[in-house]
Amino acid sequence: MTNPRKSSALKEHEGVSEPETTNKRAIQAIKTKRQSQPSAADLVKGILAKNLTALSRAITLVESTNPQHLKKANTIIQACLPYANKSVRIGITGVPGVGKSTFIETFGTFLTSQGKKVAVLAVDPSSTLSHGSILGDKTRMEDLVKDDNAFIRPSPSGTSLGGVARKSRETIILCEAAGFDTILIETVGVGQSETAVHSMVDFFLLLKLTGAGDELQGIKRGIMEMADAIVINKADGDNLKNAKTAKVEFNRALHLYPPKESGWQPKVLLASALQNEGIPEVWQLIEDYLDLSKTTHFFDHKRNEQNKFWLLQTIEDRLKSDFYNNPAIKAELQIQLQHIENGTTSPFAAAEVLLGLK
Amino acid sequence: MTNPRKSSALKEHEGVSEPETTNKRAIQAIKTKRQSQPSAADLVKGILAKNLTALSRAITLVESTNPQHLKKANTIIQACLPYANKSVRIGITGVPGVGKSTFIETFGTFLTSQGKKVAVLAVDPSSTLSHGSILGDKTRMEDLVKDDNAFIRPSPSGTSLGGVARKSRETIILCEAAGFDTILIETVGVGQSETAVHSMVDFFLLLKLTGAGDELQGIKRGIMEMADAIVINKADGDNLKNAKTAKVEFNRALHLYPPKESGWQPKVLLASALQNEGIPEVWQLIEDYLDLSKTTHFFDHKRNEQNKFWLLQTIEDRLKSDFYNNPAIKAELQIQLQHIENGTTSPFAAAEVLLGLK
Incomplete structure (x- = not known):
């Protein structure tokens, strides 16, 4: 086959280079600035000053596989540690389709309206392969993404759950040092990630649907037993009656489990993230839990155990x-x-x- | 306080030794015979000839901490492997007081009456400390212990669950090579042992009680989700009505879990080991499971996965x-x-x- 361009009437003569119209020096200055690596001390200073660019750059170091970056990341984390640990960390899980993004959008917006500073992270080892299954699409959180009091960071990629979990856990520390007081950690309810997330949060929330046989689908065995609360989402319209029945059933099922070490009895709530219903109640429940677990010192005990676990x-x-x-x-x-x-x-x-x- | 015996009228004079009435040479001969170590090949031969003394001695080698013994044990296990793997392995768990010993006594006796050869083992790392909590007291299985077609072996002691589990798993191989076609593995429903036992059995049976708030007590989170069947024991007399209600509740709870990889839907049965009621039904259920899992080849698949896991x-x-x-x-x-x-x-x-x- 001949090259059509060669024999074509459209064949073009080779042109001549246009003279440079940009200032080479200016370009070089921009490139240098882009490549300049702020020092660990600069990034720490930035993080503590609540500078989100510094925070993002530090997280990028945490997520890097370059040993030099990791060394720098460790220095930053050590320096941030005294300022971390002052938040509530909430794990949110549920099968795909349960409405996690919409729930986090509505719940996060409610929290910032209450004066909270909310960081949303994700633990999803599958994102390496699928290139960002959950939280990859920030457009599903369009209000929260524009909210000055919210910070959204998709799952780091990594070859192993262990790696992804480590990175997320260090990211929590950085976000806390940057003044975020409520950390939401999203994960898909289909793998081992829940165990990892469960071991880095204070409160673990399972989103469920009713109808469409969701009770029998997808959620991995054992996850329901980790839950501090089950929120039946999309409890609106025609779904409401089924949701109420499901609430009774889940409550009954939860009572078949032995009491938790925290002394907390897991609760079942109804909500509709889309209709913005039942959201303050979810937060109230978490506050009840925090009251209880701080009074009994279980809160600190659990965090200490989590650190040893990690x-x-x-x-x-x-x-x-x-x-x-x-x-x-x-x-x-x-x-x-x-x-x-x-x-x-x-x-x-x-x-x-x-x-x-x- | 003075020692009453010293000042008492009951104070005894020290006696004199009685002359030996036994033949020292005979004793020496017996001791020598006891100490003689049969070779690995002899023990394998004995095991394959269904000699229970050879089986017990080989298990003792498996349970030893002496490296020489372990080496010999490994040789025996390798030689027995081609003759193992031809049994059904059933895990049995439940909190203390649920009647595990009585259930195993009745169930085991039923199985031998059906022509089965039954080995009863236990996995209980706590036995190191408490010196044989479960199965230590063979007297609670007085029929089975006299049954020629049954072999009962208490939990090996060990410093770690990993060690105990390894020993139990090797013991299964030896029992199978010695012709035992039904292996019952008992464990207490309060620790991590269930996960270990679950990963060495074909079928996992959870014993439950009704009444006395047992639903809320003791059984560790996650164990119910492993069960292939729940047997509500002591379902007799005044308890029967409550047991029937509990059956409905457990069935409902089991339906909240996602389907098992085996395609098997766990069932709830009533039984009274003491009254010998409901026992053939338990075996029938296990046979149903075996039919299903062998037809789908899940049976072999699971064993292969278990071997890789170990x-x-x-x-x-x-x-x-x-x-x-x-x-x-x-x-x-x-x-x-x-x-x-x-x-x-x-x-x-x-x-x-x-x-x-x-």
């Missing part, structure tokens, strides 16, 4: 990744898994072989 | 114990935990310090 978790994640990323072990693991599948070795004998390669 | 679990347990038992790390861990409690370091910075000592 210490051990970080160590164990690294021990595992160091082991499984060893090329000799990687190769032998495949061989041993095949032996196990064939029934020619026991899991314990196979483990001995692999540990011998360490 | 491979990784064994590796990770060892990586952790090697790390945390390092004296330098042990000492620094206490220091870093204190820093975390004081809020002067982040869990992630503390983890870096500790990992640097590896």
Whole structure:
């Protein structure tokens, strides 16, 4: 096939370069400014001055895989620590379609109207593959995104849940140091992410739908038991009657579980984020929880336990990744898994072989 | 206070030793025989010949902490593997007082009457401290203990759940090689042991009581979601009406959970182990499950997944114990935990310090 352009009447003569009309020096100055890396101290100063650009840049360092960036991020986090820890951290989960974005939009806007400063984060390891499933589309939170008292940050990408969770947890510290007093952490109700989020929040809220068999769909086993509250969303219009029935059923189901260590009895509420109904009640419930857990000192106890959990978790994640990323072990693991599948070795004998390669 | 015996009229004179009436040589011969260690090959031969003494001795090797014994145990297990894997493994849990021993006694006796060969094991890490809480008292299974087609083995002791679980899992292989076709694994419904047992059985049965507020007591969060069946025990006499109500409630609660990967819908049954009522129905339900899961090949799939799980679990347990038992790390861990409690370091910075000592 001949190149149509070559034989075409449309063939163009090559042009000549236009003379430069921009000031090279000015361009260079802009480039230098863009590339200039503020120091860790500058970023800390910015964060404590509630500068959102500084906050965003620091979070970008936390999310980086460059060891230099991580070192800088650690310095910033250490410096921010004394100013963190002064917020309420709320986990929000529910299957896709339950209306998490709309709920967070309405709930977040309610909170800022009450004088709160709200940071919205997400933990969603799948975002690496799907390029931002939840919170990727900020347009679904169009009021909140324009709200000066709100800060929205999509899920960091990462190869493992452990990595994503670590980054989110450090981001919480930075947001708190920047003066955000209410941290909402969104996650999809379909994976292990809930356990990770549960271990970084004070209060865990499960959004549910009624009708359409949602009770039987999607929510991973065990998540309902973590919930401090179940909010049945879209409880409006024709749905209201079903929602009320579902409320009774969920309440009954929650009573089958043993009491929580906090002494808190999980509650079921109805809400319609779209109609802006039931939202103050959700916040009131969280305040009740905070009152109770601060009176009993469970609040601090839980945060302390969470910090210890994250210490051990970080160590164990690294021990595992160091082991499984060893090329000799990687190769032998495949061989041993095949032996196990064939029934020619026991899991314990196979483990001995692999540990011998360490 | 003076010692009453010293000043008492009851004070006894010290006696003199009685002359030996037993043959020292005979005793020595018995001791030698007891101490003689049959070879691994002898024990394998004995196990495959369904010799219970050989089975018990091999299990003792599995449970030993002596590295020589463990090496021998590994050889035996590898040799038994081709003959294992041909049983149904049933986990049985429930809070203390629910009647686990009586249920296993009645259920096990029913199974042997049907021509089954039944091994009863236990996973109970607490037995290290309490010296045999569950199954320690074999007298509560007085029929089964005399039954030639039953083999009862209390929980191995161990310092960690991981250790106890590993030992139990290897014991299953030995029992299967010795011809036991039905393995019952008992555990107390109060700890992490259920997760371990759940990952080594085909079918997981939760015993419940009705009345006395049992629904709200003791059973750890998450255990109900693992159950393939809930059996409400002691459903007899005055209790029967309450048991029927509880059955409806549990059924309703189970329907709030999403479907299991097996496609199996967990069922609720009533039984009275003491009155020997409802026992064949429990077995029928398990057979229904086996039919379903074998037809869909979920049965083999699950066992294969369990084997892979145990491979990784064994590796990770060892990586952790090697790390945390390092004296330098042990000492620094206490220091870093204190820093975390004081809020002067982040869990992630503390983890870096500790990992640097590896």
